[in-house]
Amino acid sequence: MSLALDALLALALVLLALQVVTGRSLFRGIVMFVVFGVVMALVWARLGAPDLALAEAAIGAGMTGALLMLGYRRLAQHGPLRIRRRPSPGSRLAAPLGVLSMVLVAGLGASALQLPTGAGAAGRGVLQAMPELPIGNPVTAVLLVFRGYDTLLELVVLLVAMLGMRAVQGEAGPPRLRASVDARLPLVGALLSVVVPLAVLVSGYLLYAGGHAPGGAFQGAAVLAAAGVLLVLTGRLRGQAEPGWPERFGAVVGVVVFSVLGLVQHATGAGLLVMPGAWAIYLVETAMLVSIAVTLVLLFAASAGLRVGSR
């Protein structure tokens, strides 16, 4: 029974991936990409990786889908004719690229089967070291204790992505899209007044839970950013060219807190990026949550700053 379910999920994943790249229209491709993300989250959950399932559902399907939809709206606004046709030069390369990807996936899978699983494997090392650590979730331990350098650089990548967006779009930013939904509609106001506080609560819980159970800064930030996206879509928050201090602070606080703490530990002789205790891990995670959420909302609003929208 469970084998049938797994086979169904794997088949659905392959068919959805095909639909994403061969769909008749761009819009259909985007919708299929979001569905692909949801099924992928189910697959991660079946594989016993709830952290990845949460991240895939929130970031892979939710935030990326919202960004792709926004890109589609801008394309449709600027050239309605261009999005109808599929680009021909790319599609000629599609078949060879697909075959190459298949070979790559098969090779990676074959080499993954030959990875050491004995005492020398990194995963076992982490699990053996867990009792000495102040937190109980091995995934958070890998992200902040064993591979803190990678996580810090991921934050830098997000920051660079936002700066890159600023560099491409210039000072004034792109022409503003009108709010898709009027926040004055009674149902929309009711939805916002329930969902936004709940999203803040859930993201705080995910951050706290990350210490001992699936969760953490990335998942919490994606939930918080989803609330921000709702506020942008309904016009309660609007983009503006000049960022205020909260946006500037929010965008860099993760990188600053993480690197200052790591450098202080280096200066006192404990080692670069070594976490001195559970409080440091929660501090860094909180700063990361704020940074990731603010950066994602700014990317969605396609602007450097945000202001409260006027009625």
Added chain:
Amino acid sequence: MSVVQIVASVLLCAGSAFYLAGTIGLIRFPDAHSRLHALTKADNLGLGLVCAGLALLAGSFRVAGALFVIWLLGLLAATVSCHLIARAALGRSIRPKRRPVESRATDHAGSPALTSRGDDAAGLRGGGGS
């Protein structure tokens, strides 16, 4: 199998049936408004039944409470998004179709166009045989 498990299975099956009905409605109904009607009504009840079945199986008030909140959030999201999609459809002057599907189907079956096509086909076959 205990009584609780049997009741939970019945609830889960009933929920799945509602999801199936809603999905068939989404695919088969003629216009945006009736599709929304099929999807939101059937799926809201389906989600509620599935959540009730899972809560019975979980056997803890904490999980049951979480499932109840999930159902409420699903109701809220489905209601508001249905309202917005229907508004957007009306804004693009997509009106609900007046006549139900069945009456159209019987109209077509009795229409002269269809019978004449049948006659043509019979004539062709007759020509080939002679």
